[in-house]
Amino acid sequence: MRVALRPSPTAKIVDRVMRVVLWAIALMFVVVLVLFVGAILKQGWPVLNLGFLTKMPETLDAGGGIKPQIFNSLYLVALSLALSLPVGLGAGVYMAEYAGKGRALNFLRLCIETLAATPSIVLALFGMIVFVQTLGWSFSIRSGALTLALLNIPVITRVTELSLLAVPRELKEASYGLGATKLQTILKVALPYAATGILTGLVLTAGRAFGESAILVFTAGTNASAQFPDFRLTVPGETLSVHLWYVTSDGTLPDAREIAAGTAAVMILVLLSLNMLVRLVDRTIRRRTR
């Protein structure tokens, strides 16, 4: 190792300078975020009011709201989570508890990583070919929810696996020692212990699905149902993020810019509150484990 025994004067200066540089880089990201969020909220703030959140959108005139888009966002996120949670949990449990440490696990992990890294536009193409075209489901909530689930599955799997691996071995051993089967141990000991970790992961997954647009443009469409609330799975379901993209790019509405600004602000606010939620969950866990 080429390390001097005592820092030379130049080394000291370099050290000082680099500390300042590192602080500067870190603070730069803080500033970027504050400016970014600030700009979005500032643009959107004048638009945000109860009417905007609770009115139906207009097709040609100014003054429309985003009520069905809010509903569709929540509905699609909930559906996609409901679809992906069993698969993700199952695969995560398998990887943590059953797969052992051989080639099979390695291959599984490779698949999960690949799915996690697959660009959402590629998932969108897959959803479009399979659900929209081959199955003939057209742009609909069900096409969107199923494709969106593909985005969630790898994240949930990974979070489940990691949370289960973090369960102290003593706990499981104790459970086996009491005569429990593997399934009983997993369901009644390991999963409850890992639940908070999985929950945090779920909230983050929900946030990601909430902001996703590329997938939904090609599978759920750019229109919201004229009924409210419309629980049917066969109607197109435009979400907030798709609405934001569509309104900005289409621009047939005279107040498109205001609506885009308001929608962006709503999305940022939802994101901020989701992050608060995660921190809250995190803090309660820490307090409990202490």
Place this chain on the structure above:
Amino acid sequence: MPDAPETALIAAPACRVGDSADSRVEANPSARTPTFRQSRAHRLMDRWANLAFLACSLLVVGLIGGILFFLASRGLAAFLPMAGNTGRTLAFSEVFLSADWAPSSDRFGILPFIAGSLGVTGLALLIAAPTGTLTGVFIAKLAPAWMRDLMRQVMDLLVGIPSVVYGIFGLTVVLPLVSRTWLGEAPASGFAVSAVILAVMIVPTIVSLSTDAFESLPSSLDEGAQALGSSRWQAIWHVLIPAARPRLITAAVLGLGRAIGEAMAVQMVIGNNPQWIALMRESTDRAPFLRALFTPAATLTTELVQELPNTPAGSPWNNVLFAMGLLLYLMTMVLILATRRLGHRKEA
């Protein structure tokens, strides 16, 4: 790894995990408690559960294959006279080795998009990898607790902001600002602004992975270097960064993967000109590189978002677009395999 320390519990022979469970229960019936009754039904359920969990995992494996199959069924139709090809059958060379993209005039060179994707992600990585790695080392080794906490929140938020919001911010705020400030009001669309926005989007990935990498290094490394009299920065530069290098490279590769697949944000700011290579070639500019930074260009993802909904099914045009999707997917796989190789080398 959460490998628990050896404890008295593990040492006890009755507590072995696995198939010995059955015999254990018979041998020691007093171990039964009201909560854990191990009847035949329970054992059966156990077996079914095993299968169910396996099925979930196989589903994931099946998905990887399924995506490949369906994308290939449309993407390869551009080059083969198969079902789903109602037009001319193209040669590989006229698609992958040509920079001439004019589909309505029957010319299908996708080099501009491949080069565009590589160019913009490369630039983004050039910005994000050093800053992200340094931020990682800052969080792991230098920052006080409050700053560490703050940075973690900042990164969580940056990664959570939807790409459309980034795109709109770029389109309505950054582009006009750059154009007014530095370009004498010439349009700012192109690689430069797209790469900066992409960099902000992938920095959280790199930061969080490199923070983990530095935190997982044994503290003896750091302490050893300092005991030998090196400054904090010397320890970081000469000891910690080399030690963490394989994982840092993995972090950068995963960031690259995220960047190359990003569609909506880039599409709004890059200018989407598929003729950008030809334009650059014709240009007589004295600073071609600088000019390229602010020339409207296009990438694989932006072209897909724009053209796919408006091309007739079965036409060579439509099929080539799916082939571009297939290419993106294969690129992802290569990147993931690359991170694997890096991981193995680390262990070796």
Place this chain on the structure above:
Amino acid sequence: MQIRFLAQTILAGLLLATAAQAQTVTVMGSTALGPIVKKAAEDFMKSHPGVQIAVSGGGSMTGLNQVTSGGCHIGISDVFATPEQDKAGVKNHNIVVQPFTLIAHPGVGVKTLSAQQAEQVFTGKISNWKEVGGRDQKIVRVIRPESSGTRAVQKKAILHDHDFSKDVLIQDSTGAVVTAVATTPGAISFVELEHLEKNKTRIAAVAYNGVACSNEAVKAGKYPVFSFGHAYTNPAKLADPKVKQAVDGFLAFILGAEFQQNVLKAGYLPVDYVKSLKTQL
């Protein structure tokens, strides 16, 4: 406990999926025509309570692809069907007239372009506004992607089928085009007339051959740059007579005198206005 909750959620979802559905006509395609067709659907559903009309976007060719394969009942498009789709038996209905206009950044200092100047601006022969009597400023050509219907009209009517210059800025949709023109000094583009009217404060109109685009000019035959909005059906795939009746009723409603007057409010022209004109795009 979690698993039980999950099972309940999924079950509820499945039950909702199988819930009874009304007579539904699906319309897909052009995002440009979407709003006007959506408005028609709202009005039509008010007078025909038994019918549901679901309008979704996706792009002109998506609409045509889907109507050809039977994936939707009506495909709306701002381009004509391909020869293959015609062969498959799709049927065209012209539902509205769509006038197009040249627009520019307000600072360029040019109010009109001759047909030849307009062609040369977009083919790249003219690249500075001072060559056409404006400020000394580089021309920034903002156009739509190759697959766009607007671009097809522009290529035919303005460029007379010559190729676009390679030095262009491409935006995915009219809204993005308008934003780009409004924020980029020296920019010029080509959009549907309605977008000019809605963004008069941000962008400037450029007359074509001395004639400013307006409904009256198109009606009088003085302004030649317009196209039709199309609604395609595929009679071979409309097997269910109830659906066929609803589809025919809806198209008749759009073409009826009452709704054709309504399209004026949305920036389109009734089809009747140009019946006598020879220009066809």
